Amino acid sequence: MTIERRDVLRSAAMLGLGLAAPAIGQPTRKLGYAIVGLGYYGLGVIIPQFAKCAHSRLAAVVSGDRAKAERVAREHGLSPQAIYSYANFDSIRDNPDVDIVYVCLPNGLHAEYTIRAARAGKHVLCEKPMAVSVAEGQAMIAACKTANRKLMIGYRCHFEPFNREAMRLARSGAAGKIRFVRSEHGFVQGDPGAWRLKRALSGGGSLMDMGVYSLQAAHYMTGEEPVAVTARESTDRRDPRFAEVEDMIDWTLEFPSGAIAGCLSMYSANQNRILLMGDKGRIELEPATRYDGNRMWTGRDGREREVTPPDAQANQFAGQLDHLADCAVSGREPIVSGEEGLRDMAIIKAIYRSAREGRTVRLERGA
Numbered sequence: 177m178t179i180e181r182r183d184v185l186r187s188a189a190m191l192g193l194g195l196a197a198p199a200i201g202q203p204t205r206k207l208g209y210a211i212v213g214l215g216y217y218g219l220g221v222i223i224p225q226f227a228k229c230a231h232s233r234l235a236a237v238v239s240g241d242r243a244k245a246e247r248v249a250r251e252h253g254l255s256p257q258a259i260y261s262y263a264n265f266d267s268i269r270d271n272p273d274v275d276i277v278y279v280c281l282p283n284g285l286h287a288e289y290t291i292r293a294a295r296a297g298k299h300v301l302c303e304k305p306m307a308v309s310v311a312e313g314q315a316m317i318a319a320c321k322t323a324n325r326k327l328m329i330g331y332r333c334h335f336e337p338f339n340r341e342a343m344r345l346a347r348s349g350a351a352g353k354i355r356f357v358r359s360e361h362g363f364v365q366g367d368p369g370a371w372r373l374k375r376a377l378s379g380g381g382s383l384m385d386m387g388v389y390s391l392q393a394a395h396y397m398t399g400e401e402p403v404a405v406t407a408r409e410s411t412d413r414r415d416p417r418f419a420e421v422e423d424m425i426d427w428t429l430e431f432p433s434g435a436i437a438g439c440l441s442m443y444s445a446n447q448n449r450i451l452l453m454g455d456k457g458r459i460e461l462e463p464a465t466r467y468d469g470n471r472m473w474t475g476r477d478g479r480e481r482e483v484t485p486p487d488a489q490a491n492q493f494a495g496q497l498d499h500l501a502d503c504a505v506s507g508r509e510p511i512v513s514g515e516e517g518l519r520d521m522a523i524i525k526a527i528y529r530s531a532r533e534g535r536t537v538r539l540e541r542g543a
Contacts, residue, residue: 206230207231207232207233207505209233209235209236209497210278211223213238214248215281217303219244228491235258236254238260258273268298275298276298276301276500279301283308283379290319294322299503300326300327301329302329308384310518313517329517333393334511336492337485337490338470341483342450343396350457352454354454356453357453360440362445365444374420381421382442383528386441387439387441387527393439393464393465402431403430403432404539405536405539406428406536407427409532410425423442425442457474458475458477523539
């Protein structure tokens with residue numbers, strides 16, 4: 177596979193992306209977002225971030241719980257006309273205050289609401305993973321292109337200061353020639369009834385959730401696309417949490433340069449770490465991809481120097497929201513576009529196949 181990851185490299189170079197001096201084409205007004213899904217992430221994480229945005233604002237909410245939606249609308253100064261249900265969602269096309277729709281729903285609903293938003297004439301920010309299959313991802317991209325709307329995937333770590341600095345250091349050769357990356361992400365999923373453990377809603381287990389962080393880190397730390405994957409699954413099917421989806425998957429990615437990445441996702445232990453090893457040193461983040469509190473070190477063979485990025489206090493969520501607003505006005509493509517999400521879906525498909533068949537899977541050109 178020879179796809180260039182120019183968007184990732186550009187992200188590494190633009191340290192102040194979405195957070196620095198205004199660029200040509202930035203909005204002259206704050207663009208309005210409709211948040212689809214008022215669960216923990218949409219309501220508890222994303223909506224509070226608009227207070228920190230320079231170019232974005234909350235304009236509407238979409239929920240199946242009318243009482244909750246009305247409460248949120250009152251708290252944020254929205255009119256009753258800014259409240260939508262899933263049934264009347266398509267009428268959002270008639271609301272000029274809504275420029276962008278942010279899909280914060282379970283994975284199995286990403287494709288439906290992305291396509292409906294595009295048909296309503298709105299740009300789309302969709303949470304990761306972009307879909308539950310390659311075919312769905314392709315349909316989402318096609319719908320946004322047909323509508324001439326932007327599609328961005330919620331890969332927030334591209335706007336997180338420590339991860340951006342790690343990308344910059346890796347690209348600058350601070351660790352020398354990259355030989356190995358280790359990326360491990362997991363948490364204890366304790367609720368057997370959680371939607372993430374239902375295949376129809378999640379599309380899979382830990383790989384479709386925490387595994388996306390591990391896969392993305394392997395991409396943006398090496399700056400390469402993998403050419404092959406070898407994977408192994410470990411799941412205790414006697415555990416009622418894992419009746420439908422996998423617990424732990426460990427996989428190895430091979431890159432054209434000869435670099436290797438060892439990745440892990442799991443729902444039965446807590447881990448959050450990225451480690452890059454080069455022939456001149458190391459770059460290590462632990463915790464690596466949390467909402468806050470991330471830390472980073474460099475050294476020849478250990479944690480010799482702690483690194484704090486100059487923009488360590490920058491807000492990754494505000495940066496992400498404002499970036500798509502900027503792209504919607506300027507016409508530029510988001511640094512984490514729908515095509516980026518689709519490539520990851522193809523690799524996730526190969527990881528599952530490798531684990532299922534017990535063999536190395538070569539990645540097709542253009543996957």
